[in-house]
Amino acid sequence: MLQQTQVLRVEPRWHEFLAQFPTLHSIASAEVSQVEEAWEGLGYYARARNLHRTARLVTRDGADAAATLPSKAEVLRTLPGIGRYTAGAVAxxxxxxxxxxxxxxxxxxxQRVFLPKARRKVAATENALWELAERSLPLKSGAVWTHNQALMEIGALVCTARVMRCGQCPLRVVCGTASRVVLSPVSDAVAAPRRQR
DNA sequence: AACTCGGGGTT
DNA sequence: AACCCAGAGTT
Structure with missing residues (x-):
């Protein structure tokens, strides 16, 4: 549901959906039309159809077997509706x-931290970002959940699309964009109160 | 690489 | 009126 849809829009619908379809088995045993109907108003209805297909794929073997998704990203990636991002998120x-x-x-x-000059939407940039994400992962897998969550949270709450709150960003000191922005006279006014003492 | 799929809030 | 959103699949 969160694919290209804001958390605020999804959250209430997600609870409703889970009440109707608590398990992968319940989705798999339903008709596609029922899942699409539960999706009404969310848009991107291919997501509902893909979810239904994935539910049937992972519940295929063993009607009573616990339906579980694969744990490795490269395997998750093969399921309908699960692309590069969702595979990484689930894994x-x-x-x-x-x-x-x-x-x-x-x-x-x-991009703002490491590639301040790059242009978004370019395939080369996109691949470079995945490479950076890979290389900046913590070495211990136990710290990866927090690392990935933190990057997403910084983007959602601090380093937003239209407003960069560099004054409260923990990456400020290493950021290729913030250093220029904070030093500019206009944006500096935001950080000014902190400078007073 | 470019297009398409959605609806609703924010700027 | 544009932009933006926890992207993915198809052409």
């Missing part, structure tokens, strides 16, 4: 795998 958040993820938030943060 690192649900299974604690040492795997990078790049969503719109992480892409923006990494």
């Amino acid at each position: 690192s958040f649900a299974y604690g795998q040492r795997t990078p993820l790049v969503d719109t938030n992480v892409a923006r943060v990494l």
